[in-house]
Amino acid sequence: MKKLAFFYSFFISVFKPSAVYAATSGGGGGNINLNQLIDDTLKRTLGFKFDSSITLGTIVTHFLPFFYGIAGMGLLIFLIFGGFSYLTSAGDPKKTESAKGIITTSVIGFFLIVVAFWLTQIVSFIFNLGGGFG
Numbered sequence: 691m692k693k694l695a696f697f698y699s700f701f702i703s704v705f706k707p708s709a710v711y712a713a714t715s716g717g718g719g720g721n722i723n724l725n726q727l728i729d730d731t732l733k734r735t736l737g738f739k740f741d742s743s744i745t746l747g748t749i750v751t752h753f754l755p756f757f758y759g760i761a762g763m764g765l766l767i768f769l770i771f772g773g774f775s776y777l778t779s780a781g782d783p784k785k786t787e788s789a790k791g792i793i794t795t796s797v798i799g800f801f802l803i804v805v806a807f808w809l810t811q812i813v814s815f816i817f818n819l820g821g822g823f824g
Contacts, residue, residue: 754810761803768796 772792779785 751814758803758807761799765796765800765803768792768799772796 772789775792776786776789779789
């Protein structure tokens with residue numbers, strides 16, 4: 691639990707710095723509020739806004755679609771690698787079994803990703819978390 695608290699506080703301190711101002715290059719003497727710039731960028735690109743009431747659950751809910759996308763790309767890479775290994779095994783039983791293992795593990799991983807996605811959807815719906823992805 692201490693590691694989780696440390697990670698959370700580290701994440702917030704790194705990605706949400708206190709008020710930092712920088713002079714503009716235009717020579718107009720104006721200041722740029724770095725907090726506002728970060729908030730505007732995250733809100734515009736991810737629909738996500740940091741504020742004082744943010745929780746770890748909010749962070750996880752907003753970044754889950756990206757994790758699923760990365761997992762899907764990993765699945766595709768492993769399936770292609772397993773298929774290529776199977777095609778180039780040239781009848782060698784050891785290489786063929788290795789390739790079949792890669793493909794089988796990739797398919798199992800795919801089903802785990804799908805189950806994880808639907809479990810988060812169901813939990814989000816049951817507890818009215820409002821983090822549905824579509």
